[in-house]
Amino acid sequence: MAVARDLLVLLRLRDFRRLLAVRLLSQSADGVYQVALAAYVVFSPERQASPAAIASAMAVLLLPYSLIGPFAGVFLDRWSRRQILLYGNLLRAVLAGLTALLIVAGLPDWLFYASALSVTAVNRFVLACLSAVLPRVVDEERLVTANSLSPTAGTLAATAGGGLAFMVRLAGGSSDAAVVLLGAALYLSAALAALRLARELLGPEPGRQRPGLRAAVSGTARELAAGLAHLAERRPASRALAAMGLMRFCYGALTVMVLMLCRYAWSGPGAGPGDASTSDGMALLGLAVTLSGAGFFAAAVLTPWAAGRLGPRRWIVACAAAAAVLEPALGLTFAPGPVLAAAFVLGAATQGAKIATDTVVQSTVDDAYRGRVFSLYDMLFNIAFVAAAGFAALILPPDGRSAALVGVVALVYAAVAVAMGRPHHGEGERRGGVSRETRRTPGDGTRE
Missing domain, CATH: 1.20.1250.20 (MFS general substrate transporter like domains)
Structure with a gap:
């Protein structure tokens, strides 16, 4: 209300x-x-x-x-x-x-x-x-x-x-x-x-003094480098971003797998646009997207409570561990029902970890560097997804059924859970670190 x-x-x-x-x-x-x-x-x-x-x-x-x-x-x-x-x-x-x-x-x-x-x-x-x-x-x-x-x-x-x-x-x-x-x-x-x-x-204000275009572009590049150096000094933030990048990689690889399953395993090869099999595949893809979005919403509702009790780092561990167990249990069937359930689970786990990561970065990075760090965060977020698609292209068969890909992704999730589960020296855990109103970050409407 x-x-x-x-x-x-x-x-x-x-x-x-x-x-x-x-x-x-x-x-x-x-x-x-x-x-x-x-x-x-x-x-x-x-x-x-x-x-x-x-x-x-x-x-x-x-x-x-x-x-x-x-x-x-x-x-x-x-x-x-x-x-x-x-x-x-x-x-x-x-x-x-x-x-x-x-x-x-x-x-x-x-x-x-x-x-x-x-x-x-x-x-x-x-x-x-x-x-x-x-x-x-x-x-x-x-x-x-x-x-x-x-x-x-x-x-x-x-x-x-x-x-x-x-x-x-x-x-x-x-x-x-x-x-x-x-x-x-x-x-x-x-x-x-x-x-x-x-x-x-909407601006900008006329007559305002601005550096030349070349100076502005090179200055932006230098500022991003300074933001990266600052991030390297903030271990909690850099660890959380590395974990989020790996989880985004897993999500991207599984997205390609689901696309191939919808096109071939659940539609049938060579089906045309008017064929029922292709329509079924398209409908299942739409349902997978919807369920993944529902997982994002569930994470937005659950994360403030869960991370408030566990702390953001332990909540990232919980999300990665849940994905490591449930992703192979549901995904290795390569059947529509379990894979669609996995879409919801992984949507919730990925978004839950992302909200916690946002909070860790916001709370540990100096305000003077926060915008630059979130710009780097955007770059990592999208590059990890593209790299995952490239990895999937190397390992997936045409019909999308790949036990090897499911196994590798489960191992990556497990590695994230283990690595984040070890608190490093000087890395405290503050409870109640996630508010119900998370801040927006650069990246706007393409971010979940």
Whole structure:
């Protein structure tokens, strides 16, 4: 009820409503576009999807966040932010339309991936801009609430967009190109919604002295290096981040396995878009995504209580240990029911560990370095997922059934539990370290 009350207060602010509309339309388009890409790469009848193709798609979707993200602020302080929202969404609408044409024409894969990479690269600027301009439309008293609710609403919009894409493709038998065009239409709607905001409203302030572009980029690189050096001196934070990176790696490898199971083991090879077997595989993939999201939500509810009693480090141990036991018990069956149950369990374990890691980093890193450390955290989070996809591409058979991958992932989870279970010298454990309102970190709406 408190959340609903806070949201109603914010919605009385006209410019906040307009900015929120841009976010919701933009991130719902992201959800549609990403599901359309996944469906094209994995479920298109004319393509024999492989773990390598899935790894390439994940690299396209995630690497721009890792490589461009830390430097986005350099440009946000120079360009009109309203125009970034306008032209960024217009450009994504055009590029998504181009992606649809490439799908229809059946042109070489590198052109398709180049188009998709361009869309997600622009997305990094748009999401960073949406976060940067919140103080321009919300007063300081309500800023914390806005920072909590607005990105969460964006994440829900992205999830809803993905669900819409699944339903459109399954219910109407629509092609992947048609679903991509739906995403393009939503990007265009987000651009038009940005026009309702005054051009000068979102900044930056005119006439402000700024370093040159080259100096700003090199300065950002130096600051990231300083943040990395500071992190190396904070053992609790560096250990928690290493554990989180390994758990994210496990989650990524299992994601590729589930995609392959949905495409082949649970659909049947060579099935076309209108075949019941392929529709079943798509439906099971949608259910896996939903259950994993439910696991994230369960972790958000449970973690404040559990980490408050155990302490953040011991809660990470508990999450990793639970995953080490339950992942092979459920996953080695390679049957839909147990694997879908594993999707929920691993979603809860991964998100529970992430919330605890956020808290450890926030409480042990000096405030002057916190932003840079969280930028590095974003990079680690996404690079670990892409590396996991590459690992899965090397080890998975075409149908996705790999006892070796399940076993390796279980061993990694167990190693994380053992390593985090050993308190190092000077590393105390503070109970009650997780609040019910976790802070947002750089990375915005793509973070769980």
